[in-house]
Amino acid sequence: MDILKKARSMLEKYPLCDSCLGRQFALLGYGLSNAERGRAVKTTLFLTAHLRLKEGDEEALKVIRDLASNGFFEPARAFLEKIGQEVPPRPEECYLCCGMTVKVGELASKALEALKDYEFYNFLVGIELPPEIEEREDALRAEFGIEHAEALRNELSREIGKLISKALNVPVEYRKPDILILVRPSEGTVEVQPNPVFIAGRYRKLVRGIPQAKWICTRCGGRGCPRCNWTGKLYPTSISELVCEPVIEAFQGEDAAFHAAGREDIDARMLGPGRPFVVEVKRPRKRKVDLRALEEEINRRAKGMVSVSGLKYVDRDFIRRVKSEKAEKIYEVVVKFDRPVSDEELSRLEEAFSGITIRQRTPLRVLHRRPDKTRIRSVRELKVIKRLGPDVVRIRVRCDGGLYVKELVTGDEGRTRPSISELIRAGAQVLELDVVDVLMEGV
Ligand SMILES: [Zn+2]
Numbered sequence: 001m002d003i004l005k006k007a008r009s010m011l012e013k014y015p016l017c018d019s020c021l022g023r024q025f026a027l028l029g030y031g032l033s034n035a036e037r038g039r040a041v042k043t044t045l046f047l048t049a050h051l052r053l054k055e056g057d058e059e060a061l062k063v064i065r066d067l068a069s070n071g072f073f074e075p076a077r078a079f080l081e082k083i084g085q086e087v088p089p090r091p092e093e094c095y096l097c098c099g100m101t102v103k104v105g106e107l108a109s110k111a112l113e114a115l116k117d118y119e120f121y122n123f124l125v126g127i128e129l130p131p132e133i134e135e136r137e138d139a140l141r142a143e144f145g146i147e148h149a150e151a152l153r154n155e156l157s158r159e160i161g162k163l164i165s166k167a168l169n170v171p172v173e174y175r176k177p178d179i180l181i182l183v184r185p186s187e188g189t190v191e192v193q194p195n196p197v198f199i200a201g202r203y204r205k206l207v208r209g210i211p212q213a214k215w216i217c218t219r220c221g222g223r224g225c226p227r228c229n230w231t232g233k234l235y236p237t238s239i240s241e242l243v244c245e246p247v248i249e250a251f252q253g254e255d256a257a258f259h260a261a262g263r264e265d266i267d268a269r270m271l272g273p274g275r276p277f278v279v280e281v282k283r284p285r286k287r288k289v290d291l292r293a294l295e296e297e298i299n300r301r302a303k304g305m306v307s308v309s310g311l312k313y314v315d316r317d318f319i320r321r322v323k324s325e326k327a328e329k330i331y332e333v334v335v336k337f338d339r340p341v342s343d344e345e346l347s348r349l350e351e352a353f354s355g356i357t358i359r360q361r362t363p364l365r366v367l368h369r370r371p372d373k374t375r376i377r378s379v380r381e382l383k384v385i386k387r388l389g390p391d392v393v394r395i396r397v398r399c400d401g402g403l404y405v406k407e408l409v410t411g412d413e414g415r416t417r418p419s420i421s422e423l424i425r426a427g428a429q430v431l432e433l434d435v436v437d438v439l440m441e442g443v
């Protein structure tokens with residue numbers, strides 16, 4: 001069946017605006033809007049019917065009447081009036097779009113208004129339609145064997161996108177748009193959903209006693225109680241808060257998430273080049289800020305407790321890279337034995353623990369919040385870097401990520417094997433622990 005015959009039978013049965021009729025043939029021709037397609041088809045039907053009428057085919061009058069009513073086609077109405085025929089009433093609205101396609105200008109204006117507080121360099125228009133509208137469109141295509149159509153949501157998304165793009169001179173981006181403009185044409189509403197901005201860097205923790213994440217008070221659950229001095233948290237601050245607050249302010253975001261390459265204990269420092277992290281700024285109004293100035297501001301406000309460096313823009317995939325536990329870590333540990341140790345014993349320790357596999361059950365101190373399992377990790381290198389007393393030494397350990405270093409020293413009642421305590425055959429405890437590097441390339 002050809003285009004005109006299909007169009008004719010659709011208009012015989014359903015009221016269809018220019019866009020909705022043209023959209024049924026959207027994949028035919030090029031450089032035309034669907035409204036132009038629909039208008040051209042209706043015009044051709046009109047001319048053909050007029051010719052048939054002239055040749056005495058009274059049936060053709062029915063085509064012109066359908067164009068005047070279901071086709072919303074004004075020339076057909078004028079024609080009927082001119083030849084003294086009854087003009088049929090106009091239908092209430094288009095069967096497929098219920099008038100939505102003529103509202104794209106209005107919807108685009110609403111979107112522009114909602115966008116005015118946001119900085120963005122590309123965008124995507126998402127369309128939410130009531131399911132019955134999409135079902136109706138599918139049913140119509142099946143009924144008339146339509147094979148070259150486009151979906152209503154595509155047309156609306158593209159046409160609204162074109163108008164926004166033209167007004168702001170900003171392109172549409174399908175894969176990773178800065179901002180999603182969610183339009184509900186049937187309700188006439190527009191909602192703006194800015195995607196997060198991701199900032200990576202490394203942090204150093206220069207003092208002990210600060211947790212990485214905000215630690216909500218376990219007694220009151222954050223509401224405030226005497227135990228937490230009505231702050232709702234167990235520590236006055238955290239690395240996450242010290243870093244995220246200035247970032248949220250700079251990007252005028254609503255919230256932020258802090259993702260880091262593992263974490264050090266509260267009583268351990270993080271020195272050397274620092275630990276990689278990513279801040280995910282949620283619903284930011286700004287997307288480009290001076291990161292050097294932001295870095296200085298974070299460091300100024302953290303007052304020597306924490307410092308960050310190397311801030312850069314990254315995308316979401318970077319979080320997975322940073323969070324992978326695989327990165328090797330280098331620690332410096334001050335170990336105290338329960339008896340003096342000889343230089344010979346220390347050389348044996350270095351030798352035995354350079355390139356060794358450790359079987360470690362979940363440490364007793366974290367067993368209340370972690371499942372009990374055995375992990376296999378390697379110590380790549382162990383060096384005694386300074387003797388601080390007959391029974392106290394500073395050692396440097398390079399090991400796999402995920403190894404608990406305190407337990408590597410103490411043995412954790414036999415749950416970590418072998419351990420430094422086991423090898424020296426003396427009780428050993430950790431006086432100080434610092435992370436001095438997280439070996440991660442390009443981060
Ligand atoms: Zn329509």
Ligand SMILES: [Zn+2]
Pocket residue numbers: 217218219220221222223224225226227228229230232233
């Ligand atoms: Zn509390």
